[in-house]
Amino acid sequence: MTEILVAYATKMGATKEIAEAIGARIRSASHEVVVLDAADVHSVEPCKAVVLGSALYAGGWRREAVKLLARNEKLLHSRPLRLFHSGPLGADITAQQAPRKVREIAARLGAEEPFTFGGRLTPQTAVGFFAKKMALGPAAGDFRDWDEIDRWAYTIAQRLVAAR
Numbered sequence: 001m002t003e004i005l006v007a008y009a010t011k012m013g014a015t016k017e018i019a020e021a022i023g024a025r026i027r028s029a030s031h032e033v034v035v036l037d038a039a040d041v042h043s044v045e046p047c048k049a050v051v052l053g054s055a056l057y058a059g060g061w062r063r064e065a066v067k068l069l070a071r072n073e074k075l076l077h078s079r080p081l082r083l084f085h086s087g088p089l090g091a092d093i094t095a096q097q098a099p100r101k102v103r104e105i106a107a108r109l110g111a112e113e114p115f116t117f118g119g120r121l122t123p124q125t126a127v128g129f130f131a132k133k134m135a136l137g138p139a140a141g142d143f144r145d146w147d148e149i150d151r152w153a154y155t156i157a158q159r160l161v162a163a164r
């Protein structure tokens with residue numbers, strides 16, 4: 001059991017890039033890390049710790065991230081778990097509440113509520129009618145703060161080093 005799993009659920013790619021940055025930072029602290037689409041993760045059994053993040057859509061998480069969490073709840077009792085979501089667009093990024101099911105599972109596991117990172121919505125990356133329309137309006141832009149993402153991942157990496 002050596003790997004740290006960083007799993008993500010995305011529609012337009014922004015959350016995948018956040019997960020990859022988190023994975024790279026944890027890897028730089030000499031951890032073995034795999035970064036995977038949540039839809040491709042059946043079990044967290046081989047992993048010693050899990051980071052899971054989802055894009056936010058209409059206040060919800062992507063189904064594959066919720067599924068991963070629900071399906072693996074038992075195994076996650078004995079593994080460190082950190083959650084994040086990405087979504088808010090604009091200059092003022094405020095913490096977003098996770099959907100109820102995610103909050104309930106996190107509470108049962110004693111995990112912190114998901115950390116909120118800003119999102120990205122641009123005409124070049126938008127997928128779907130509404131997204132393409134929104135990407136032409138005032139909400140458009142890339143509001144991911146890479147320094148903040150790096151700091152968050154660094155904290156996780158340090159805690160995992162301490163737990164070795």
Ligand SMILES: Cc1cc2nc3c(=O)[nH]c(=O)nc-3n(C[C@H](O)[C@H](O)[C@H](O)COP(=O)(O)O)c2cc1C
Nearest residue numbers: 010011012013014015055058059087088119120131
């Ligand atoms: C139709 C639509 C609904 C959205 N709903 C939310 C929302 O409820 N809360 C939020 O913070 N961001 C919301 N967003 C912003 C996205 O979460 C943001 O663009 C995010 O970075 C997309 O991640 P992805 O590229 O990984 O799919 C929404 C975007 C679209 C296009």
